[in-house]
Amino acid sequence: xxDHTRPVGEDDLMAYMDAQLPAGRHNAVETFLxxxxxxxARISVDNxxxxxxxxxxxxxxxxxxxxxxxxxxxxxxxxxxRFRRIRTVAACVALLCIGSAVGWGARGMLPAPFSSGQQAxxxxxxxxxxxxxxxxxxxxxxxxxxxxxQEPHLxxxxxxxxxxxxxxxxxxxxxxxxxxxxxxxxxxxxxxxFMYENGSGGRLTVYVRVSPGDDTRFRFVGSRGVSIFSWxxxxxxxxxxxxIDRPQLLALADSVYQQLDPQHRPAPSDL
Amino acid sequence: MSDLAAQxxxxxxxxxxxxxxxxxxxxxxxxxxxxxLERALGRWHLRRHDASSRAWLFAxxxxxxxxxxxxxxxxxxxxxxxEADGYASPDGDGERTLIVRDALHAxxxxxEEQRSLLLLVAIxxxxxxxxxxxxxxxxxxxxxxxxxxxxxFRSAIEGGARVTLxxxx
Numbered sequence: 001x002x003d004h005t006r007p008v009g010e011d012d013l014m015a016y017m018d019a020q021l022p023a024g025r026h027n028a029v030e031t032f033l034x035x036x037x038x039x040x041a042r043i044s045v046d047n048x049x050x051x052x053x054x055x056x057x058x059x060x061x062x063x064x065x066x067x068x069x070x071x072x073x074x075x076x077x078x079x080x081x082r083f084r085r086i087r088t089v090a091a092c093v094a095l096l097c098i099g100s101a102v103g104w105g106a107r108g109m110l111p112a113p114f115s116s117g118q119q120a121x122x123x124x125x126x127x128x129x130x131x132x133x134x135x136x137x138x139x140x141x142x143x144x145x146x147x148x149x150q151e152p153h154l155x156x157x158x159x160x161x162x163x164x165x166x167x168x169x170x171x172x173x174x175x176x177x178x179x180x181x182x183x184x185x186x187x188x189x190x191x192x193x194f195m196y197e198n199g200s201g202g203r204l205t206v207y208v209r210v211s212p213g214d215d216t217r218f219r220f221v222g223s224r225g226v227s228i229f230s231w232x233x234x235x236x237x238x239x240x241x242x243x244i245d246r247p248q249l250l251a252l253a254d255s256v257y258q259q260l261d262p263q264h265r266p267a268p269s270d271l
Numbered sequence: 272m273s274d275l276a277a278q279x280x281x282x283x284x285x286x287x288x289x290x291x292x293x294x295x296x297x298x299x300x301x302x303x304x305x306x307x308l309e310r311a312l313g314r315w316h317l318r319r320h321d322a323s324s325r326a327w328l329f330a331x332x333x334x335x336x337x338x339x340x341x342x343x344x345x346x347x348x349x350x351x352x353x354e355a356d357g358y359a360s361p362d363g364d365g366e367r368t369l370i371v372r373d374a375l376h377a378x379x380x381x382x383e384e385q386r387s388l389l390l391l392v393a394i395x396x397x398x399x400x401x402x403x404x405x406x407x408x409x410x411x412x413x414x415x416x417x418x419x420x421x422x423x424f425r426s427a428i429e430g431g432a433r434v435t436l437x438x439x440x
Contacts, residue, residue, distance in 0.1 A: 011414040014421075018392055020399055046421050049428055050393045052374045057394060060288040066301060069283055071276035074308045 008032040017043060017050075121211055122219065122237060124187070126230050129207035129239035130223055132184055132193050137203040144180030144195050154181050158192040164210060164236055169259040171196055174252055176204055204242040206256060211237030218253060220246060229253035233260065275315065279308070282325050285395055286332055292378065292390050293336055303339070307332040326401050333387055333405070340383070377427035385420035392417060 008029055015021040016029045033040040067073055136143055146154040151168060159166045161183055168178060176196035184191045184207075191209035198204075216232045227249045230239040238260075240253045286307060290300035310331050311318075318327050378386055384406070391397040391405070392413075403410040 010418045011411065014414045014417050015399070018396075018399075018417075042425075045425060049374055049424060053378065054394060056375055057288050057292055060291050060297075061284045063284070063287075065280065065283050065287075069287070069301060069304055069308060071279050071308070071312065074305070074312050075275075078309060078313055 013039070013043065017046060121213070122216070122230055122232065125207070125209060125211060125237045126221055126228055126239050128184070128186055128191065128209075129193075129205070129230070129241050130226060130228060132191075132207060133205045133226060133241040136182065136193065137195065137205060143203075145182035147180040148178040150180075151178065158183060161190045162192055162208065162210060163190075166192065166208060167260055168194055169206065169256040171204070171252060171255060174255060175199060176252070179203075202243065204240065204244075204252065207239040207241065209237050210235060218250070218257075220250075222246070231257070233257065236260075275312070278324055279311070279328070282328050283308075285325075286328060289329065289390055289395065290332060290336070292375070292394070293383075293386070303332060303336060306335050310335065322404075323401070326397070326405060329391065329395070329397075330405050337383070373428055377424060377430075380427050381420065381423055385416070385423060388413070388416055389420050389424060 006025075006028070012021065012025055012029050012032075015025070021029060033043070146157065148154075155166055155168055158181060168181075170178075175198045177198070179195045179197050181192055181194040184193055186209045189210060191207060194206045194208075196204045196206070211232045212235060213232055215234065218229050218231050221228045221230070226241055226243050227246055228239055228241050229249055230237065231253075232238070238256065240249065240256055242249055242252070283304065286304050287297075287300060290303045290307075291297055294300045294303060307328060311328055318324070378389070381389070388402060388406070391402055392399070397405070399410045399413045403413045406413065406416075408416075
């Protein structure tokens with residue numbers, strides 16, 4: 001069919017607006033628009049909308065390019081990222097070598113490290129303890145289920161539910177006063193959380209659940225602003241969580257450990 | 272290297288404009304452009320030499336945007352960016368500003384595919400063939416999608432303008 005006589009379609013109208021119409025179709029489209037004022041009106045509305053949109057967006061085109069988007073800056077960033085990656089890998093390899101050497105040299109000298117099953121359980125304990133800390137330590141109306149005023153009842157109740165005799169550590173010497181505690185789910189078992197507060201409103205939680213296995217050393221984890229020390233002692237897994245730095249939290253973890261341990265052994269080293 | 276800059280930098284203003292129209296927040300838009308440039312420069316040697324670098328850059332930016340939106344949706348994050356008010360209409364005419372603002376709001380109500388298609392063809396002057404390559408459909412399909420996008424855009428503006436005028440009175 002000849003290019004001039006083919007009827008005008010929606011595709012022609014789009015191409016007309018977008019200046020992508022083949023030269024041979026121009027007359028056909030213009031004749032069509034003269035005969036169809038409604039379509040012509042629609043096209044001019046669409047054109048006006050496009051012009052408005054351009055006016056609105058064009059100031060961005062005229063702005064200078066921000067420094068961080070220059071090709072040189074991007075290339076520099078890519079080079080630095082590559083260098084950082086290489087350095088990280090190198091550091092990991094070095095640490096692995098040192099770690100293996102130290103581990104081999106020190107075999108039998110230190111308390112048992114985590115076995116892999118224990119490792120998984122401790123990771124779950126830490127994750128649950130951190131989640132419970134984040135949820136309840138910001139609570140203003142009901143931070144605890146049973147308040148410190150009913151401490152004997154709190155201890156008796158949580159001990160029965162956990163299936164282990166618990167004691168509430170006294171952290172007054174470090175400036176933290178017991179607020180109370182609550183019962184939490186831990187898989188299909190129960191866990192207990194004790195909450196403390198210092199004079200400036202800083203809160204600390206001690207999380208306890210049954211964790212079969214050998215006793216372990218303290219283990220430190222930092223996670224998005226909170227610090228955690230965790231350990232297993234005589235069948236119980238502990239995690240102490242707070243938004244304070246590592247040395248301060250270590251002193252508190254040490255105190256918790258001492259108080260809960262009947263034989264008053266020295267605290268396990270911070271490793 | 273300056274050769275590379277000469278090939279890429281002329282497209283940065285229009286990439287920023289496209290990103291800004293997708294995200295409606297200049298800071299987030301520039302982050303997207305930065306991601307796009309990092310991706311492009313990291314794979315510069317992989318691009319097809321017959322393809323235009325402009326179309327290639329726009330395709331990378333759009334894919335990154337779609338990935339971000341999908342990821343946010345998976346994490347249940349509601350994507351809503353505040354609109355900065357830095358772009359008054361240059362002619363300073365109040366009525367015009369209202370219509371112009373409505374055009375951007377109305378654009379944001381369209382599905383991403385229609386929004387991108389309108390921006391690429393009507394604002395960045397992509398040819399139908401370039402748009403067809405980017406969306407991986409035939410050129411004829413681009414024209415019918417464009418017609419549908421324009422109809423939706425028009426009715427979104429007409430609906431939005433009434434709301435705005437009522438609020439102004």
